[in-house]
C-alpha cells in the first residue's frame with residue numbers, strides 16, 4: 133500500500149530535489165523550530181530545578197539514560213534470555229527473527245491463524261523498517277495505520293519524513309484533500325463538510341478509525357522499551373490509538389528490536405523522563421502503556437513478541453558504532469540538524485532519517501551500497517545532534533568512523549567515488565554560508581579554543597571542553613560541550629574552495645571570525 | 651529452540667566478545683525540586699500541571715466526594731463503574747453500567763458516556779495519573795473507550811516525580827499488572843504541530859483530587 137524507499141537516489145540527489153520543494157522546506161523549518169524551542173524550555177526547567185536544589189540536572193539524567201541503555205547492550209545476550217524467560221512466564225509467546233522476512237512471516241502466520249484479513253497497527257519504526265505492511269498486503273492482510281500522521285501518509289500512499297511527525301511535509305489543506313479523496317476507499321468516508329481545521333481533521337480520523345478498532349481481532353505494535361526483569365513492554369504515545377491497538381484486539385503481536393531491552397523496571401525511570409522532553413517537548417506524553425504478557429480478563433489473551441535482529445548485531449559488532457543502538461528514537465537530533473531541516477526526511481531514503489539515520493542505516497545494512505554510503509556525508513559534524521541526544525550518542529564520532537569505512541571500501545576506485553559523493557553532498561549542504569555560520573555560532577566556540585581548554589574526556593575518549601569561564605559557564609555546565617574539530621567545515625571550505633583546491637596547508641586559516649564565544 | 655534464536659544470540663555473543671557487562675543497576679538522579687518539597691506544595695504543582703494539559707482538576711473533601719460526583723453528569727447518562735469502586739461512588743452516577751454479568755464488548759463500551767475510576771499514583775512534576783488496573787480502576791478498555799474519564803486520585807497517592815512513581819508501581823508490575831500513564835486527554839500535534847486535545851482516547855479527563863486517604867477500592 134505505502135511506497136517504499138527501495139531505489140532511492142543517493143542523498144545529494146534526493147536532497148537537491150527536496151530543496152526545490154518550498155512547501156516542504158517551510159513546513160520542516162516551522163516544525164523543527166517549534167519542537168526545538170519546547171524541548172529547550174523543558175531542559176532549562178530541569179536545570180532550574182537543579183539550581184534550586186534538586187540533586188541532579190539534565191546532564192545527570194542524560195548520563196543515567198545512556199548508562200541504562202549501555203548496560204543492557206553490554207550484556208545483551210543475557211538480557212535477551214532473561215526477557216524471553218520473563219515474557220514466557222507471563223504468558224507471551226516469544227519468537228526470534230534474524231531478518232525482516234522472518235519477522236514478517238511470523239506476524240502473517242499469527243494473523244492467518246486467526247483468520248484475520250486485517251490488523252490495526254500502532255505507529256512503529258521497526259515495522260516500517262521491515263516493510264511489514266507490504267508483506268502483509270502480499271498475504272492478503274490489510275494493515276491499518278492508526279496514528280494520525282501515519283494514517284495521512286498511508287492514505288496518500290506516501291513516505292514518512294520524520295520519526296515523530298511523519299506527515300510533517302503535509303499542510304492542513306493537503307490533509308483535508310487526502311481524507312476526502314481516500315478515506316471512502318478504505319472505510320468510513322470523511323464527512324462531506326470537512327474543513328481544514330486540525331480539530332475537525334482529527335475528529336474525522338477518530339470516526340474513520342473507530343470502526344476498525346472496535347472490530348479488529350489482531351493488533352500489531354512495536355515497543356519503546358522491553359524490561360528484561362519483568363517481561364514488560366512499553367509503548368509511549370499521544371493519541372490513544374496505541375492504547376486501542378494494545379487493548380481491544382484478542383491477539384497482539386509486538387515486533388521488538390533486540391536493542392530495546394532495559395534491564396529492570398526501575399531503570400525505565402530516566403528514559404521515561406528523557407524521552408517525552410526530548411521528543412515532543414512535553415514533561416510527559418499523554419499515554420504510556422505497559423504490559424507483561426497476558427493479563428487475565430484484561431486486553432489481548434494471546435500475546436506474541438517477535439525479537440528482531442535485522443542488522444542490529446552488525447551494529448553491535450562495530451566498536452565505535454554500537455552506541456547507536458542506545459537510540460530511543462526521540463528525534464531530537466533531527467530537529468537540531470541544519471542538514472535535515474533543509475533536506476527533509478525523504479532525502480535519507482530510509483525510515484530512519486536525520487543524523488541518527490545517517491549512522492544507523494550504514495550500521496544496520498553495512499557499507500558498500502551507493503545510497504547507504506552517501507549518508508555519513510549528510511552532515512556538517514557541527515555536533516548539535518550529540519548535544520541534543522538524551523542517551524549521549526556521539527553521532528559525529530560515528531559519522532567520521534563510517535566515512536573512513538566507506539572510503540576504505542572504495543580504495544582503488546578511480547576517480548575515488550566515495551569522495552566524489554562526499555563533495556557533492558557538501559556542496560549542497562553548505563551552499564548557504566550564513567545558515568552554516570549560525571550553526572557554528574550556536575555551537576559556540578571553535579575547536580582551536582576548546583582544544584586548549586580540554587581537560588576531561590567523554591566515555592569513548594572524545595575530548596570535551598570542560599567548564600568554561602564567562603558567559604558560557606551555564607551552557608557547558610549543563611551540556612558537556614563536545615570539542616568541535618580544530619578546523620570548522622566552513623574554514624576548510626573557504627581554504628580549499630570547496631575541496632577543489634589541493635588541501636595543502638596543514639594549519640587552519642586564522643582569518644575567519646566564526647567560533648567566538650556568543 | 652529455534653534456529654533463529656540460536657543464530658541471533660550467537661551473533662550477539664560474538665559481537666560483544668570485547669565487552670565486560672556491568673551487573674549493578676543504574677541509580678538515576680533526582681531531578682525534581684519537588685522531591686524535597688512539602689506535601690502541600692507537591693499537591694499544588696500536581697493540580698497546576700494536570701491543568702496544563704487542559705484536563706479539569708477539582709479538589710474535593712472525602713465526605714463531599716459522592717455528592718460532587720453526582721453533579722458531574724447529566725440525568726440519564728450511562729457511566730461505567732468498575733468492580734471495586736466504592737459503593738457510594740457507584741451510587742452517585744445517573745445510570746451505572748457494570749460488568750457484573752460479564753465483560754462489555756468494545757461496541758457496548760463505545761455506547762456509554764463516561765467512566766469513573768480510582769487511580770494508583772499521581773505524579774506532580776509531570777501532571778500524570780497512573781492506573782495499575784487493580785480494584786476500582788477497571789480493566790484497560792474501561793478507561794479508554796468512553797469519551798469522558800473521571801478519575802479519583804487521593805492526596806496520599808501523589809508523589810513528586812517519576813522516580814517515586816516507578817518505585818511505588820514496581821510491586822504491581824512484578825505481579826504482572828499492566829499500567830496506563832495518563833497525562834491529560836489524548837492529543838495530537840500531527841497536523842502542522844497544532845495541538846488538538848482528544849483523538850482516540852477520552853476527549854475529556856476530569857481529575858478529582860481527594861484530600862483525605864479514606865477513599866479506597868472495595869475488594
Ligand code: SF4
Nearest residue numbers: 459460462463465521
Ligand atoms: S540518536 Fe539520540 S537524539 Fe537522535 S533519535 Fe536517537 S536518541 Fe534521539
